[in-house]
Structure formats: structure tokens, C-alpha cells
Amino acid sequence: xxxxxxxxxxxVCVALAGLAGCNSFFSSTSASHxxxxxxxxxxxxxxxxxxxxxxxxxxxxxxxxxxxSPFSIQVNPTKQFLYVSNTADNTISLFxxxxxxxxxxxxxxxxxxxxxxxxLAMDSxxxxxxxxxxxxxxxxxxxxxxxxxxxxxxxxxxxxxxTHPNSLTISPSGNFLYVLDTNLGLVAAYTISSGALQAxxxxxxxxxxxxxxxxxxxxxMYVTNEGAxxxxxxxxxxxxxxxxxxxxxxxxxxxxxTGTNPVAVLVHPTGKFLYVANSGGNNVxxxxxxxxxxxxxxxxxxxxxxxxxxxxxxFDPISGWVDVGSQGSNNVTEFSVNQATGALNPGNLLAVNTxxxxxxxxxxxxxx
Amino acid sequence: xxxxAGYSYMHFDSTTIxxxxxxxxxxxxxxxxxxxxxxxxxxxxxxxxVDASGNYGSHLTVYNFIVGPxxxxxxxxxxFFVRGLWGKGRERFGIPEALLFPGYSSLGRAxxxxxxxxxxxxxxxxxRILQVDYVNNSNFDVTQNNIRVSTGLVFQFGGK
Numbered sequence: 001x002x003x004x005x006x007x008x009x010x011x012v013c014v015a016l017a018g019l020a021g022c023n024s025f026f027s028s029t030s031a032s033h034x035x036x037x038x039x040x041x042x043x044x045x046x047x048x049x050x051x052x053x054x055x056x057x058x059x060x061x062x063x064x065x066x067x068x069s070p071f072s073i074q075v076n077p078t079k080q081f082l083y084v085s086n087t088a089d090n091t092i093s094l095f096x097x098x099x100x101x102x103x104x105x106x107x108x109x110x111x112x113x114x115x116x117x118x119x120l121a122m123d124s125x126x127x128x129x130x131x132x133x134x135x136x137x138x139x140x141x142x143x144x145x146x147x148x149x150x151x152x153x154x155x156x157x158x159x160x161x162x163t164h165p166n167s168l169t170i171s172p173s174g175n176f177l178y179v180l181d182t183n184l185g186l187v188a189a190y191t192i193s194s195g196a197l198q199a200x201x202x203x204x205x206x207x208x209x210x211x212x213x214x215x216x217x218x219x220x221m222y223v224t225n226e227g228a229x230x231x232x233x234x235x236x237x238x239x240x241x242x243x244x245x246x247x248x249x250x251x252x253x254x255x256x257x258t259g260t261n262p263v264a265v266l267v268h269p270t271g272k273f274l275y276v277a278n279s280g281g282n283n284v285x286x287x288x289x290x291x292x293x294x295x296x297x298x299x300x301x302x303x304x305x306x307x308x309x310x311x312x313x314x315f316d317p318i319s320g321w322v323d324v325g326s327q328g329s330n331n332v333t334e335f336s337v338n339q340a341t342g343a344l345n346p347g348n349l350l351a352v353n354t355x356x357x358x359x360x361x362x363x364x365x366x367x368x
Numbered sequence: 369x370x371x372x373a374g375y376s377y378m379h380f381d382s383t384t385i386x387x388x389x390x391x392x393x394x395x396x397x398x399x400x401x402x403x404x405x406x407x408x409x410x411x412x413x414x415x416x417x418v419d420a421s422g423n424y425g426s427h428l429t430v431y432n433f434i435v436g437p438x439x440x441x442x443x444x445x446x447x448f449f450v451r452g453l454w455g456k457g458r459e460r461f462g463i464p465e466a467l468l469f470p471g472y473s474s475l476g477r478a479x480x481x482x483x484x485x486x487x488x489x490x491x492x493x494x495x496r497i498l499q500v501d502y503v504n505n506s507n508f509d510v511t512q513n514n515i516r517v518s519t520g521l522v523f524q525f526g527g528k
Contacts, residue, residue, distance in 0.1 A: 032388060048386045059386035060461050060508060061472055098463045100427055101387050105466040368388075 033318040034102035034367035037325070037332060038070040038084060039063060039359040044095070048102055051319050054334045064104040066093045071118050075365040076126035081149030082365065083129055085117040086110065092117065092131065092142075094149050097367055111151045113140045114158050121168035121177065128195040130177060132165040133158065139165065139179065141195045159197040162188055167211060172218050176200070176246035180212055180223075187212060187223065187239075189246030201247035206237050206255070213267040213274070214241070220294035221248055224262035224276055225255070234262035236276055236287075238294045256296045258285045259303060264313045266322065273299075273342030277310040277324055284313065284324060284335075288342055301343035306333045314364050327360035372399045372496055374520015378423035378503070380430060381512035385461065393423035393430060397499070397518040403440045403449070411442040417451055419480075421516060429460040430514075432478050432503060447494065450483035457505040474507035486522055494522040 031052065037045045043066040046059035067086025074083045075097070082095040082104060091110035098105065114133025117140070121130040129151060131140040138158035142151035162181045169178045170192070177197060179188040186204050190197040205212075208227030214220070221239045238254035241247075259278030262285070266275045274296060276285040284304045287296040307326025310333075314323050322335045322344060335344035376397035382390055401417035408414070417438045423430045434455035441448045457478035462471035482501030486494045499518040504511065 032383075034386075046386070048383070048388070057384065057386050057510075061470075062386070096466065098427075098466070100389075100391075101382075101385070101461070101463070103386070103461075103463060103469070105463055105469040 033316075034059065034097075035316070035323075035332075036073055036075065036082060036104075036365045036367060037361045038066070038073045038363045039361055040069050040071075041359050043070060044073065044082070044084060044104060045358075045361070046102060046104065049319065049334075054319070054321070059102045061103050064095065064106070066106070067091050067110055071362050072120040073363045073365040074120045074122045074129065075367055076122065076144065076149065077124065078126065078146075079368040081144070082367070083120060083122075083151075085113075085120050085131060087116050087118055087134075090115055090117060090133075092120075092129070092151060094151065096149065099368070102367055107149065111142065114138050119165070119167040121170050123170055123174055123192070123195075125174075128154070128192075130168050130170070132161075132168045132179065134164050134166070137161060137163050137165065139168070139177070139190075139197060141197065143195060154195045156196050159190070162186065162202070169212055169214065171214055171241070171246070172216050178212060178214075178221070178246070180209060182208055182210055185209055187221070187248060189248075191246065201242070201245045203239065203248035205239070205248070206235065210263045211265045213265045215267050215289065215291075215294070216269060216271045217291070218243070219291075220251070220289075222265050222267060222274055222296075224258065224265045226261050226263055231260075233260055234258045234276075234278070236262060236265060236274070236285075236296065238296065240294065251294055254295060256287065256298070259283050263311055266313045266315060268322075268337065268342065269315060269317070270339075273337070275313055275322055275344070277306060277313040279309045279311055279327075282306065282308050282310065282326075282328070284310065284322075284344060286342060286344060299341065299343055301341065304335065304344045306335075307331050312361075312363060316366055318366055318368070323364060325361040325364055327362070330358065330360055332361055332364060369525045370399075370401045370403055370494075371523045371525070372397070372401070372499075372518075372520060373523075374496060374499075374518050376421050376423060376516055376518040378421075378430060378517075379515045380423070380425070380428060381514050382428060384510040384512050385508050387427075391425050391428055393425040393428060395421060395423035395430075397421040397516070397520065401438060403438060403447075413440050414438070415440060417453065419453055419455075421518070423516070426464050427461060430457065430505070431459075432457045432480070432505070432516075434478055434480055434503075442488075445488050447486050447488060448483065449485075450481075452479075452481040453501075454479045457503075457507060459505065459507045461508075472508070476505060476507040478503060478505050480504065480516070482516075484518075492524045494524065496520050496522050 115135035206225030260280030308328025484499030
């Protein structure tokens with residue numbers, strides 16, 4: 001009897017051990033990706049996010065220290081290198097991304113740039129990094145070493161621009177770099193040739209323009225106007241893009257009302273939908289895009305709540321979610337997108353997930 | 369008294385600390401046991417085992433030092449055993465060739481249960497054919513469910 005009991009106990013024990021480990025054994029296929037969020041006073045908060053559920057796990061070692069006041073972040077197309085603008089240090093941090101763990105290792109020394117570097121942009125090939133220096137009123141351009149990720153400032157850099165450039169956007173074709181100047185209310189277009197910038201056009205836009213986005217076909221640009229009214233209710237304006245010069249021409253009757261203080265705009269990669277983060281309204285306005293005219297139609301779906309004081313909105317190319325970073329509630333809200341209607345987090349599809357940071361998030365990028 | 373020394377493989381639950389996948393770690397396992405402290409019948413006994421293992425991968429090192437009771441059963445030249453163990457585990461994380469990466473280490477609670485079988489080869493020597501343990505580590509503020517598989521030689525000292 002004792003023999004049988006011992007045998008049974010051994011069998012049960014081994015079976016339990018197997019069962020406990022089954023989940024680990026058979027779920028080793030990667031179904032997740034890494035997101036990186038810049039957080040002032042901390043550095044880069046890093047999370048591994050499940051591609052389906054959106055649940056997150058902290059990357060060991062996160063947050064990874066940067067220079068002072070990290071503001072903007074870019075990951076190169078091969079997901080090997082990550083760059084952060086350190087606004088208070090006037091430097092750019094380069095991190096090597098560990099492919100297995102997602103952990104970051106900063107490569108010293110940091111690269112000096114102009115005064116108060118803020119927005120970063122990278123071409124689709126990952127060959128050049130563009131830096132908007134808000135206080136020195138210029139654009140620094142660096143070539144990127146594909147092996148080491150090291151930055152080398154190109155000849156002619158920095159390129160002068162208007163006062164206090166706020167944000168940089170490279171057009172989908174890669175032909176133009178657009179520089180948004182909130183104070184002057186204009187968008188400057190530069191042609192890009194081997195990273196070198198050539199001023200091409202400067203187009204006045206709305207009142208207190210805060211962000212811009214371009215449709216994938218590069219026919220239209222959308223600019224949010226935070227100061228469109230004294231009530232704070234903003235607008236998003238539509239501009240057609242001259243394919244030769246990059247100059248903008250306003251599309252008639254194209255000032256569409258948003259929520260309060262629209263500060264960030266995103267065109268969905270399909271080119272069919274547009275989303276605006278309203279920092280004063282704590283929500284996201286949703287529109288469909290007429291691909292011929294570029295005009296917008298607000299979705300009938302209710303405007304989505306997105307934390308407190310949302311300040312950026314980005315598309316996650318791996319999960320297909322739309323992510324909204326909120327500085328009042330210190331979090332990032334991940335919305336699933338209804339591919340047919342464009343509605344965020346529709347019905348009972350994927351739940352809204354939240355990444356909580358300990359300080360206000362300022363920008364976000366994606367690893368693999 | 370028995371001394372076991374052998375190879376150890378660990379399937380480590382590294383997704384809990386942000387890895388894309390679980391990790392396969394190799395290493396060694398050493399244990400010292402007194403298998404027959406309390407004998408219920410001729411072929412059954414309750415003893416105690418002290419177990420130490422180290423498992424290594426390119427990014428991770430996992431040490432476990434655990435102790436607990438073990439039940440053994442002898443039949444036809446084979447010895448089967450089951451045990452439950454408790455102790456401490458230390459984990460170290462680093463990035464290969466990243467000299468500037470600080471690396472991280474954590475010491476936390478560990479417990480395990482499992483069992484195995486060994487063939488009594490010579491009077492004072494046995495071959496542990498297979499030992500399988502579920503190892504639960506609590507490090508870096510998360511709980512990890514790991515599987516450890518070991519095999520090797522058992523040196524027996526003194527009488528049973």
C-alpha cells in the first residue's frame with residue numbers, strides 16, 4: 001500500500017510541476033512588444049506590452065536614466081537604438097536596445113546639440129536624426145551610424161529656422177521636413193537632401209497651432225489650433241500640400257471644431273481617420289477623412305475620455321492601438337481602433353488599458 | 369547520506385521581468401541528503417535534503433539554495449523520491465558586452481517541489497536519471513514559475 005502511495009505521490013508531484021510550467025513552456029512565442037515613454041525627472045520608463053490584451057510588465061531596470069528633462073524620443077527602424085532629447089542639458093542621449101529584455105544601455109558621451117532641444121524626427125530609413133532646438137532657433141541634423149547608432153552632425157548643420165520651433169514632422173515621402181512654430185503661427189517646409197535642409201516654403205496657419213499631422217498620401221496636412229477661441233474650444237484646419245515645394249494652402253471651410261485645447265493630432269495610417277487629443281477637455285475627438293477633399297466628419301461615436309490633460313497621441317504600429325499620453329494623470333491610455341468606423345475602443349472589443357507612470361509622460365516610442 | 373552532483377537545466381519565467389520570451393538556462397545542481405532519517409517500512413523512508421543550484425544564460429544568472437523534507441521509496445534497484453523545499457533564490461540580470469549597463473540583482477524567497485528517480489549502480493554510487501522540480505522564485509517584486517530538470521551522479525556514504 002505504501003509503495004503505491006509513494007508512486008502516486010511522485011506522479012502527482014511531477015504532474016503538478018509540469019502543469020505549473022506548461023504555461024511557460026508553451027507560451028514562449030513572442031506576442032509582445034516594448035514601449036518607451038519619456039518621463040521628466042526619471043528618464044525613459046519602459047514596459048513590455050502584450051500585443052493582444054495590452055497588459056504590461058515593467059522592463060527590469062526601468063526607468064532608465066537620461067540627461068536632464070528628457071522631452072522627445074525616437075527609435076530607429078531596426079529597433080536597435082533609441083534617442084532622447086535632453087532639453088535642460090542641450091544633449092541627445094543614445095541608448096542601445098537589448099533585443100531580448102528590452103533594457104536600455106546608454107552609450108556615452110551624449111551628443112551636444114543646440115539650446116533646449118525638444119522635438120526629434122527621424123527619416124524612414126533611420127539615416128538621419130533631426131533636432132528642433134527651441135532656444136537657439138535652429139535645426140540640428142545628424143547622420144546615424146547604422147552599426148553603432150552614433151550621431152555625426154552633417155555639414156551645414158545647424159540649419160536656421162524661425163523662433164522657437166516646437167515640433168518636427170517628416171512627410172511620408174521623406175521629401176519635406178515641416179517645422180511648426182506656435183508663436184508665429186506658421187509651418188515652415190524644408191526640402192531634405194541627404195539630410196541637408198533647404199528652406200522651401202513658410203505657410204501661415206491658425207491661431208496658436210500646436211501640432212500637425214499629414215495623411216499617408218501626402219495630399220493634406222492637419223493642424224490643431226489651440227487658440228481658435230477664447231472659450232478654449234479649438235479647431236483642426238486642413239491644408240493641401242504642394243508636392244513640389246511642400247507649401248500649404250488652406251482648404252476652404254476646413255476649420256473643424258474639436259474639444260478644449262487641442263494639442264496633439266494623429267492621422268491613422270490608413271488615412272481614413274483623424275484623432276485629436278484635447279488637453280483641456282481630457283478627451284479625444286474622432287473624425288473620418290474624405291480622401292478626395294481632405295475634409296473631416298466627426299464620428300458619431302462619443303468622444304473618448306483619455307486621462308487628465310492628454311498631451312500626445314501616437315499610433316502603435318505593432319499592436320495597432322492609438323495611445324494617448326496624459327500629463328495630469330501620469331499615464332498612457334491605449335485605445336483599440338474599430339477598423340471599419342475608426343471609433344476608439346468601440347463597444348465591447350478590446351478594453352482600454354493604461355500604463356501608469358510616476359511623472360508626466362512627454363513622448364512615446366516603440367521597440368520590438 | 370547522499371551527495372548529488374549533476375547538470376541542471378532551468379526554464380526560467382523571464383517574461384515577468386520584461387523579456388520577450390522565457391529563458392533557457394544551463395548550469396549545475398548539488399544536493400546533500402540524509403534520506404533515511406525516519407524509516408516507515410523496509411523500502412520507505414523520510415529524510416531531509418539541502419539543495420543548491422546555479423543556472424546561467426546570456427542575460428540571467430539564477431541561484432537557488434533550498435532545504436526541506438524528502439520521501440524516498442526503493443524498488444528493484446531504483447530509488448524514487450519526492451520532496452518539498454524552501455529557501456532563498458538570487459537572480460542577476462546583465463546585458464552581455466554592455467560595459468556601461470549597471471546590471472541588477474535581487475535576493476528573494478524560493479520554494480520548490482518535485483521528485484525524481486535514480487538507479488542504484490554500485491554499492492556507493494547511483495545515477496540520478498531524472499529530477500524535475502517546480503521552482504517558484506520571488507525576485508524583482510514579481511513571482512516566477514520555473515521548471516528545473518537535473519541529472520547526474522549520486523555518491524552514497526555510510527549505511528542506510
